[in-house]
Amino acid sequence: MTSSPCMHNTGLPITIKILNSYKLFDPDMLKEFWHPNLVKLIGYCLEGEQLFLVHEFVSNGNLKDLMWSGAIAQLPLVIKVRIVVGIARAIVFLHKTQDEVGPDPNQRGKIDEYRLHRHNILLDEDFTAKLLDYDVTKLVHGHYPNNNELIYDAYYPGFKPLPLRTNLYGFTVVLAEVLTGKLVFYENEAQKIDDFLLQRGKMSLSNIAKCCFEMFDDMDLESKVLTMLGEYEKYIPAIHNEAFTTTNESYISNACGGKAQGTHGHKPTTLLGLGMHAGKDGVKP
Numbered sequence: 001m002t003s004s005p006c007m008h009n010t011g012l013p014i015t016i017k018i019l020n021s022y023k024l025f026d027p028d029m030l031k032e033f034w035h036p037n038l039v040k041l042i043g044y045c046l047e048g049e050q051l052f053l054v055h056e057f058v059s060n061g062n063l064k065d066l067m068w069s070g071a072i073a074q075l076p077l078v079i080k081v082r083i084v085v086g087i088a089r090a091i092v093f094l095h096k097t098q099d100e101v102g103p104d105p106n107q108r109g110k111i112d113e114y115r116l117h118r119h120n121i122l123l124d125e126d127f128t129a130k131l132l133d134y135d136v137t138k139l140v141h142g143h144y145p146n147n148n149e150l151i152y153d154a155y156y157p158g159f160k161p162l163p164l165r166t167n168l169y170g171f172t173v174v175l176a177e178v179l180t181g182k183l184v185f186y187e188n189e190a191q192k193i194d195d196f197l198l199q200r201g202k203m204s205l206s207n208i209a210k211c212c213f214e215m216f217d218d219m220d221l222e223s224k225v226l227t228m229l230g231e232y233e234k235y236i237p238a239i240h241n242e243a244f245t246t247t248n249e250s251y252i253s254n255a256c257g258g259k260a261q262g263t264h265g266h267k268p269t270t271l272l273g274l275g276m277h278a279g280k281d282g283v284k285p
Contacts, residue, residue: 013057014042017136022051032097033135037090039122041135053136059125062132063174064118073181077233079127080178081226086129087121087174088212089221091166094134116164116174162187172209179205179229180236193239200235203228 030041040056063083066072072080120132162184164170176190177183184190194204208228215221 019051058122060123063121
């Protein structure tokens, strides 16, 4: 549920999550999720067995919708770098926090096994990435679900992007998707993109992803990654044209018997930070 101020330019828009039949609640556990690249928990209220979590409203939507609409592909490289650096910092923070808390003998899953949902990667008005629902997952389950407990996104029968996990490989795939503006559907597709870049004397995206993890606390990480990727944009058209790649729309077209569905059934998305409108035909002012 999303609530907006009653009067224009007043108050703070928020989102509220309601957890029902909730009996155990440890507010100290939520301190684990205080980080600029996680959606901020503003407050909470426990009424009977209902737990209300009040989060900040993140205005620019989620990565899944923006990828399907073509909006990410139209962003300048500096904004793409801001997005991926934020995602990397959030993932590393979650790993470090779990390590500091220590292993839970009752914990059946770990953060690197937990699903990295594209729709839970949100972007604010400045295109800072913020991960969502890791606190809710921990509250509901008491741990991160193991492989058998993963709930997968709903897609049309016959096609869906490659499922990811909250680890280095999952981030590498997201890095490839944000940089190229195309979803990765097959396990070997990110590797083939890496091979394509290596053949042209460029650092692989997997190595750049590893650098993001290793330098996550470097204040100049965005500028360093931007320097690493400075010449990569000129290869993006060639990557799209290579036989091993599949564009979002062509994959949908093949899966739906030759009739492309455009934005995967999503409504057009407004990019508040750049004042642009993203629909099935791309991004327009």
